[in-house]
Amino acid sequence: MSKSGNWISFAAVAALASALTAAPAAAKTNFLDTIKKNTTLGSTIPANGDVNPYAIIVAPYSTGTIKKDDVLVGNFNDKGNLQGVGTTIVDYNPATSKTTLFASVPKTLPSCPGGVGLTTAIAFLKAGYVIIGSLPSTDGTFKTTGPGCLIVFDSNGKFIKTLAGSKIDGPWGNTALVDHGKTATLFVSQIGAGKFPSVTQSGKLASVLRLELAIGKDGPAIKKETVIGDGFGERADKDVFVIGPTGLALIGSTLYVSDAVGNSVNAIPHALTRNDSAGTGTLISKDGLFKRPLALENAPNGNLLVINGLDGEIIEVDPASKKQVASRWINTNKAQTPPGSGNLFGVALTPDHKGFYYVNDDVNTLAVAR
Numbered sequence: 552m553s554k555s556g557n558w559i560s561f562a563a564v565a566a567l568a569s570a571l572t573a574a575p576a577a578a579k580t581n582f583l584d585t586i587k588k589n590t591t592l593g594s595t596i597p598a599n600g601d602v603n604p605y606a607i608i609v610a611p612y613s614t615g616t617i618k619k620d621d622v623l624v625g626n627f628n629d630k631g632n633l634q635g636v637g638t639t640i641v642d643y644n645p646a647t648s649k650t651t652l653f654a655s656v657p658k659t660l661p662s663c664p665g666g667v668g669l670t671t672a673i674a675f676l677k678a679g680y681v682i683i684g685s686l687p688s689t690d691g692t693f694k695t696t697g698p699g700c701l702i703v704f705d706s707n708g709k710f711i712k713t714l715a716g717s718k719i720d721g722p723w724g725n726t727a728l729v730d731h732g733k734t735a736t737l738f739v740s741q742i743g744a745g746k747f748p749s750v751t752q753s754g755k756l757a758s759v760l761r762l763e764l765a766i767g768k769d770g771p772a773i774k775k776e777t778v779i780g781d782g783f784g785e786r787a788d789k790d791v792f793v794i795g796p797t798g799l800a801l802i803g804s805t806l807y808v809s810d811a812v813g814n815s816v817n818a819i820p821h822a823l824t825r826n827d828s829a830g831t832g833t834l835i836s837k838d839g840l841f842k843r844p845l846a847l848e849n850a851p852n853g854n855l856l857v858i859n860g861l862d863g864e865i866i867e868v869d870p871a872s873k874k875q876v877a878s879r880w881i882n883t884n885k886a887q888t889p890p891g892s893g894n895l896f897g898v899a900l901t902p903d904h905k906g907f908y909y910v911n912d913d914v915n916t917l918a919v920a921r
Contacts, residue, residue, distance in 0.1 A: 581877035582850040583867045586906065589881055592643060592917045595910065597652045600630025601639045604910040604917070606673035606683060607897035614679040615706025616653065620645055620902045623653060624910060624917055625669040625683050627792075628691075634792040635668030635688030635696060640681070640708070643917055650917075654681070654708035662713040663687065665697015665744075671797060671846060671897055672701070672739045674726040678766045679706035682714075684722030686742060686793075693787035696721070698744045703770050711770045718760055718776040720744055724797035725846055725897075727806060729823065735771065736823060737762045738806055742785050742795040757783035757795040758828075759808055759819065780819045781828045784812030791860070791893065798847030800855055807855055807870065808832060809844040816844060816857060816868060839875045840866045846897050851904040858898050858909070863891015865898070865909075865920075881920055882911055 595604040606625035613619045621644050626637035642653040659666050665687040672684025681704045689695040700715035701722055724740035743756025759780035764771040785795030798809035798816075806822035808831075809815075815837035819829045843860035850856050850867060854876065857866040863882030868875050882891030894913040901907060906921030 579852055579869075581867055582852050582854060582856070583865065583877040583879045586879055586920050589918055589920045591911070592645075592919055593648065593650050594915055595624045595626065595641055595643075595650065595917050596915050597626070597639045597641050597655070599639060599655065601626035601628065601637045602630065602632055602915045603628035603634065603637060603912045604915060605671040605896045605912070606640075606669065607899040607908055607910060607917075608673045608675050609899050609902060609908065610675060616708060617642060617706055618644055618646070622899070622908055622917060623673065623675070623681065624897070625671070625673055627669055633688070633691030635686060635691060635693075636666065637669050638667050640669065640683065640704070652708075654704045654710070656702060656710050660700070660702070660713060663700035663702065663715055665689070665699055667702070668699070669702075670723050672722040672724060672726050674728045674737055676728075676735060676766060676771065677730050677732050678771075680704065680711065680766070680770050681706070682726070682737070682771065684726075684739060686721045686723050686744070688792070692789070693793045696744050696793075701739070705770070714762075714771070714773055717773070718778060720756075720758070723793070723795060724809070725799040727799040727801040729801070733766050735764045735766060737764055738779075738799050738801065738822065740796040740799055740808060742793050755782045755784055757781070757785040759783075759796065759799070759806065761822065777826060778828050779806070779822055779825055780808060780830065780832055782830050783808070783810055786812065794843070797845040798857065800847040800849050802849060802853065802870065805870075807835065807847060809847050809857060811843050811845060811860060814838055814841050814843060816841075816847070816855065818870065835870055835873050836868050836875055840864065840878050841875070845895065848898045848900055848907060851900070856898060856907065858895045860895065861892050862889045863894055865895070879920070881909060881918075882913075884911075884913055887913070
């Protein structure tokens with residue numbers, strides 16, 4: 552190669568490098584800005600009359616009676632609208648637009664301290680097991696609640712077992728899951744029913760628990776429990792049972808937590824490996840558009856979707872810039888002030904990542920926004 556040829560090559564490389572340096576970075580599109588409409592898909596009330604849908608999860612594959620992309624929804628109240636006594640999970644099939652009963656358990660399970668009241672804590676294991684939290688009450692109020700448990704069903708909706716005791720204390724909010732088939736790591740936010748005091752902050756009982764599971768022929772078994780977050784506020788509420796940390800979303804090794812009492816979203820670093828509590832973690836975003844943040848979901852663009860409890864809005868947060876970048880009013884029911892207040896809870900991304908499912912617990916329906 553000639554010297555002139557080398558010069559031309561170096562110049563071309565330099566020009567290309569300069570062009571790449573000068574080119575503006577592509578702006579990230581806000582996920583909520585792509586949402587065009589909301590559609591009600593149907594009722595979530597099963598034959599026994601359970602109401603107040605909380606938990607949502609989309610089936611990643613077909614197994615047992617569950618078809619891939621089915622939407623499972625858990626109910627927190629019974630037909631008398633008593634909170635913390637719901638016992639059913641329904642299965643919505645998008646292909647047929649039909650909803651059927653997936654699972655039901657008795658109001659009392661000897662292995663679940665306090666009874667049964669299915670919460671937002673739901674997970675779907677590769678091995679075909681569905682796990683859902685229970686924060687029970689005997690009279691529909693928080694003052695009679697027990698520590699609860701995690702209830703395990705097989706893929707046909709048959710009750711298999713409960714996971715209870717030790718550090719499990721009021722499984723309440725979302726779960727986050729890393730699933731390797733024969734082992735899994737499950738995170739669950741807990742309201743704290745008083746059995747286990749906060750590790751670091753007296754009087755603030757709510758926590759985030761990491762469970763390391765082994766999956767065998769008898770279903771999942773707990774191999775290790777670690778409280779990785781604690782000191783979150785929680786308080787009883789006559790209208791919504793209890794207020795406390797609800798949403799969880801895992802991005803990389805960072806677990807994001809919605810703090811409903813603190814009106815914020817916080818981050819717990821090294822969530823997969825840490826052996827201690829990060830307390831309430833690092834503040835990511837507070838107040839602004841937040842009106843009691845509840846459920847969280849990972850948006851396809853790397854942002855977080857945050858459901859509000861005190862209005863009908865969903866908020867998008869960029870965890871890198873710590874900014875609330877977009878919002879959308881998805882429940883505009885004017886029967887509440889402001890519209891949609893108290894109506895939203897669970898949220899789950901659609902399989903094509905172009906929208907999200909959510910529940911309207913004022914009218915007990917499943918809806919989708921695209």
